[in-house]
Amino acid sequence: MPDQQVMKAALQAYVDRTNAGDADGLLALFAPDAVMEDPVGTPIKQRAEMAQLFRDGAAYGARIDLIGPPRGSHGAEAAIAFDVRFTPPGSPRLLIRSLDVCTFDEDGLITSLRGFWGPEDVSEDPVTSGD
Incomplete structure (x- = not known):
């Protein structure tokens, strides 16, 4: 089982790489056969x-703001609660309030990401941003 600190560090790296616009760095956090269900039910x-x-x-221009620190478990999973803001083409800046639960392999790579957010968790970003 991966160490709790390794899993938490990987989730912090997920946030940091998202905020840096580092798509390749994000993908490197995942095992080659990883899967993502984001949002759950899709x-x-x-x-x-x-x-x-x-x-x-x-x-x-996706930007993640953590609601609190990454959370561990008594197993091979860890989670983060966050707000993500981004501006899709032809749309105002959006806000999604999400909770991601990730499963990790022995090497500390993410094997599964499940994003918990629904239609009521998506809105136009109330914060005017110049990002």
Whole structure:
């Protein structure tokens, strides 16, 4: 089982790399066969789809603000609660309030990411941003 500090550090790196617009760095945090269900209830994304999602996030100026520090578990999972802001083409800047739960392998790579947010967790960003 991966160390709790390793998992928490990986989730902090996920935030930092998102905020730096580092799509390749984000993908490097994931095992080659990792899957993503974001949001939960939508089709599972494989590596190529995840890479495109990360590139889109970088292009849309995605910015994550943690609600608190990464949280561990008594197993191979850790989680982060956060707000993410981004501006898709032809849209105002959006805000999604999310909780991501990740499972890790022995090497500390993410094997599964499940994003918990629903329609009521998406809104136009009330903060005027010059990012």
